[in-house]
Amino acid sequence: MDTGVLVVGAGPTGLTLTNELRVAGVPAVLVDKLPRRSELSRAGGVQSRTLTALDQRGLLEPLLATGNYPTSAGHFAGIGFSPANTAHRLPWRSVPQVEIEGFFERHLAAHGVHVRRDHELTGLGQDTDGVTATFANGAVVRARYLVAADGAHSVVRSLLGAGFPGRPGTSTVIAADVRLSGAGEPMSHTWTDDGYWVALYPLGTDARGRPLRRLVLGGPDAPARDVPVTEDEIRGGLKEVFGSAVELLELRYGRRITNAARQAERYRHGRVFLAGDAAHVHLPLGAQGMNTGMQDALNLGWKLGAAVHGWAPAGLLDTYHAERHPVGAAVLRNVQAQSLLMDWAGTRDPDVVATRELFVALAELPEVQRHLGDLLSGMAIRYEMPGIEAHPSIGRPAPDLRLGEVRLHELLRPGRGVLLDPDDAFAEVAGRRPDRVDRAGVGAATEPLLVRPDGYVCWAGDPDELEPALARWFGEPRG
Ligand SMILES: Cc1cc2nc3c(=O)[nH]c(=O)nc-3n(C[C@H](O)[C@H](O)[C@H](O)COP(=O)(O)OP(=O)(O)OC[C@H]3O[C@@H](n4cnc5c(N)ncnc54)[C@H](O)[C@@H]3O)c2cc1C
Structure with a gap:
């Protein structure tokens, strides 16, 4: 193998994923067909959930130090919210996509990871051990896994013959x-x-x-x-x-x-994974395209890291599709609703006009603003996972609890899981996987929680369920 993971496409999805692999200590190669980074103006903002994830890698402050990026309460179909009704710890920030891409590229380069440019993927094959990619410039790369972060017109998706159902653009x-x-x-x-x-x-x-x-x-x-x-x-x-x-x-x-709206039927095809615009396309409303792609990458990165390191439990890689496909589908649905309310087609259809009028009135209600603000912030995402009926925190982003001198999100920076153990009750259980899970017993005024490297709670509540949860997400202890 030339590398652990070949990432095709150095947009926000591929850059985020490559950084996650770097944090996980996995060899990765990032390629892009363009000779230099695109300076095109595209997405204009970063959601609270993505900002939180950047904070969990220690990248938020350095990113915000690169410019003056105002906060915003956001909007739905151009109907604005009041900041008082959509309070998230890290409110939506107006950071242009080019700035995000430049920041990640510089950050990766500082760690010795450079985008291989002028690498246009043209061929792809996979076998039981790995993936072989061929490029227009004659290069060949062999990797254990490949991630298609090559955008809306993904060549990888075409070469796989992957289903990409949905609606073609009508205008x-x-x-x-x-x-x-x-x-x-x-x-x-x-x-x-x-x-x-x-x-x-x-x-x-x-x-x-x-x-x-x-x-x-x-x-x-x-x-x-x-x-x-x-x-x-x-x-x-x-x-x-x-x-x-x-x-x-x-x-x-x-x-x-x-107004094309499509989503890949399957995000996993053997050793190849689709992420970002390669997996879902829709109207650019609310910077959801870029943020959904970056969050796909955050979900997939540590799982691929586990697979390459050899401790991934059975089925872990399949949870990428199981968790992220419903999120992408929900984004497509809210974008459809927004395009109707915006009267995208300019019909001035009285039914559409009446619906918008009613919606504008409803959107005055703080409860409605909170609901829509949560939807567009990424903070309402809850992954379907074992135990979600048993405890309200399971499947949700972990809160940024203060634990003495540090915050929980700071403890996630090394890219390992974190077990909050305020009463020092689980030292022995947590100690079985020291390379994958850190235990924090520091005077936390909280209940015990197990948090995955991507910042989602995967266990809380029943002590008897802790070891099964550790095995499900972090594999068996090494013999
Ligand atoms: C004009 C415009 C305006 C937009 N405005 C918004 C907005 O306001 N809000 C919003 O949310 N979203 C917006 N978007 C969408 C947003 O830009 C995308 O959702 C986001 O870029 C997706 O990131 P990505 O990394 O998945 O894909 P991309 O950013 O498309 O990156 C894919 C990368 O793959 C590379 N690549 C492609 N094919 C190959 C190949 N065969 N081999 C190697 N490399 C390859 C490309 O060069 C590119 O660098 C806009 C998009 C456009 C075009």
Whole structure:
């Protein structure tokens, strides 16, 4: 074998995964077909759950130190929330995807892991021992496992013949990063009766402190996806919607996006795993694409680490699909609801208009804002796992408990499991897997919890269930 895991694609998913493998001490190779990192403007924000995961690796503070990234309470279909109703310890942050990618690439390089660029995967085979990948430049890499983080048009997915059912794109709109004059509210949606519409979202500021916006512009007879976006076209659309009240000052970047919505039937194909946009595509609403991909990677990384190190219990790798496929499906559903409420097609159908009116009124309720805020923060994710009926914490992200001088999330930084053992009752049980689970007995005012390396609680409550849970997630002790 050349390496433990071959990661194809150095977008946010592949970079996050490679870092998880590095933390797990697993040899990994990260390849990308592009000669250099993309500078395209894409996702604009990081959810609370992803920020929490970055904190659990000690990366949050260094990332936030690289720029001025405002917090936001978020929105659903452009209907904003009040920060008071969506309080998470780490609120949503407006960090552009290019900054995330640059940060991870520099962080990996500082640890001696470099993206192999100009490596376009063109061929793939697998056998009982591993995977063989071939590249357009003639390179061949043999690995125990391969992760396809190669984006929405995944070549790996095509080579596998993997099912990718869903809805094809039925229309396009323009997504552009712009500076505008006269636009008023930082977040707004405006429609005309003849099928034009504009949605505006804040995008921070440019280097001179001038406000930038993400503009989404829809209209009748929209061109196909690959037709370049022009300034005149944007000016024309703005005029249709706002008359002369809003003017385009600068177009920094623009392209067309479609409302295609698809999800891979299976995330695992033998030794090959699909993650990120290679596994799910949908309209870019609320930075869910990038965050879902990064969280796929966090779920998969430590499991692949366990497999390469040889202690993965039977079925551990299959829990990746079991846990992440429902999360991806739920994202697709909430995006469908958002696109309806946004009247994506610009129909001005009275039924849609009435539904949005009602929804806007409902979204004034703090309970509704909390529910939607949890949905879009990633904090409401609960993985189906043994014991979830027995204890409300099982399957959920672990709280960031203070344990004397340290926080629980800091204890997760080495990438091992953590057993919180406030009464020192489980020292012997925990000590059976010292390479995989750390025990924290430090005066915690908490009940005992077992937390996986990805920050999810996998045991709490019944002491008799602790050893089975350790065996299920961390394998048998070494003889
Ligand atoms: C214009 C635009 C705007 C967007 N806006 C938002 C937004 O506002 N909010 C949001 O949530 N999401 C948005 N997205 C989506 C978001 O960017 C994606 O969800 C995110 O990039 C997915 O990350 P990924 O790592 O899975 O895939 P990608 O970021 O697509 O990375 C895949 C990588 O694989 C490489 N690759 C592809 N094929 C091969 C191959 N054969 N061999 C080797 N390497 C290969 C590519 O070069 C690329 O670097 C937007 C996307 C676009 C295009």
